[in-house]
Amino acid sequence: MKLRLVGGMMLASVTLMLGSCVSDSDSAGLEYMPDMYRSAAIEPYVDYGEVKGRENVELKMTQSALTPPNGTIPYYGTNEEAVSVMLPWSILPNIAFKQTHGLKGVEFTTEDTYNTSAAALTENPLEMEFMTEKNEEGEYSATNLTLKRGKKLYEANCMHCHGAEGDGKGPMMKNGTFNGVPNYADKKALSDGQLFYSIYYGKGAMGSHASIVNKKEIWSLVHYIRKIQYSDYDNASKEAAIAKASGLPVVKEQSDVEVMGGEGDEVHHEELSTESIKH
């Protein structure tokens, strides 16, 4: 009898040990000091129904990422030109978009703003930024920073459908997951405003990308799409930038020596100020 009892106890303890060794992928494991691990302040993607061991049933498993109230304008610095790009867009989407694209936090209009003068006559307000450099022989070259940024954005947000060449043959198209993405070469007739409209509010099968890219980024994308359509798109402005740089006394070498925060040459300074506005 005693034998069985002892045996049973040992068996039970071994089973307990085994149980404690099995890893549970749902558990992050032990923490040293949970009160230093869990923030009392609101953090993203954390269940606020359960903070520091206290449960709040009302908040448990509710939405944490919320859209800002209607009409909220984020702070984008004091550069007037840059801020004007970031202000709410005056052209409202068609009321049908409420059903087809599920837009939230925007106002609608009953007019067909996409095809009428509203969007169709809008031009890209974002001026392309150039970084000019002087080589050893005194020749100037300009890099288009806006297109560089646009390319990066395009590769992250558009390429999987629209393709690296803008021909509508991205990887999703090639493997048949998706169909019906237009070739940019067929869409040269669209205005800048219509391109912006399509990215901002969506068009047809494409959803609104306003939550992913901000207005300045969309305008850079519009520049980049134009560059895909016309390979000589930025030639004129590039030449202008070079002319401006070579006409001015370029003091790029000086700014290298100066301690940061010092005034560089005019082009350089502009670059800094516009850059610092990006969020």
Add this chain to the structure above:
Amino acid sequence: MKISSSQMFRNLSKWSLKALALVVFAGAFSVNAQEADEASAESSINGEALFGSKCATCHHPLKDGTGPKLKGVKAAWAENSKIEGGIYNWINNWQNAAATDAYAAEVAAKKPTAMDKFPALTVPEMDAILAYVDAFEDDGDGPAGEEVCQVPVEEEGTSWVWYILGIVFVVIILAIGGVKRQLRVAAGEASEKEDREHSYADSFRGWAWRYKRYVMIGSVVIFISLIVTLFLRMYRIAVVEDYQPSQPIEFPHNVHAGINGIDCKYCHNSVTESRTAGLPTVNVCMNCHKQVTGESDEQKAKIAKIYAAAGWDAEKGVYTGKTKPIVWNKVHVLPDHVYFNHSQHVEVGGVDCIQCHGDMTTMCETAKVQPVSVLNAIEGNVKLTKPTLTMGWCIECHGEKEISTGAVNTNGSAYYEEIHKRLMLDKDLYNKYLEDGKVTVKELGGWECAKCHY
């Protein structure tokens, strides 16, 4: 030769008949020729290409999309529309068609999206498109994403075998002990009563006293190994390697980032701007999943959860406005006393996601904290030794990861360039930090306590 008038009339009528026949024949021939011309013109119009450039953005021959499916619409229009060629009017200018044609008005009410107008399309072109659509067959090739996830089966059986063997040994020892006692009782060496007094503990005490030297050495060994085990276990506290919380939707990263080639930054789009990489809001899912409804039942069930969250009525193809959040479980959780910034690493430092999160293009389960051994196996990663997401792991990388001026995307800020410049100018300082011959994050202040703890 005299020909009677009647005969003449007969002949005349014969000729005229012949002539009529000829005319009719010729006419018929010319009609045939015209038709043949039209047919050849039609065949020279590539219906597929036209469909691709004009219609495919919204329409699919077999599936409802932004616009309704198109297979059989020509027949439906011919049947229902009172106006001949009503469908051509519709394609050219649907608004005008809807104003005059009752069926067109009915069609216009079907979808909330207004169709584009195509006044430039000619009737043969439209015929070519409709012919292509009607001839369209599903090639049976399901879209990608069907690939069955091959989860590598890890051999975890070994430890269990040892445990079972241990149990078996314990049972055998106890059984033998019991038999031995029973034998002793049977042999009359000890009475039953005496045996009860001599419990296991008593006999063990006697045995331990007899071999006290060995028992002492043994217990010291056991004690030390217990202490070591305790410390090893304590080192694993707050190590979250292999943490893989279950998610409301089992998201297959390999289908999205691998097969479909979607950039990580498309969904985790705040990674370049913010401290957190961000989880996509449901509207980002809906950018594709409005069309991609899934092939297998499992996929359909998962995608239905997205629809429920976004308030999308897949039957009617409209948003209902009734949304409910998807509550994802955060996988990579750092303690509150550590500050980590994604944008600093990804945008400024140019670190690839793969360095810390592993190769998600092949990850078919839900996201998990990859053990450092898995991360080290990836080509191009900085090789580290400490467990993932521990402080040792962070500062190890800060000491290893080389920073060259070009590698840092200073994004207009002269901060890092300035540090580099000063390091270069002050040769003594530079040499002091540059023992290993490279500028690492450490040399730019990456080992300062207050960089992450404040």
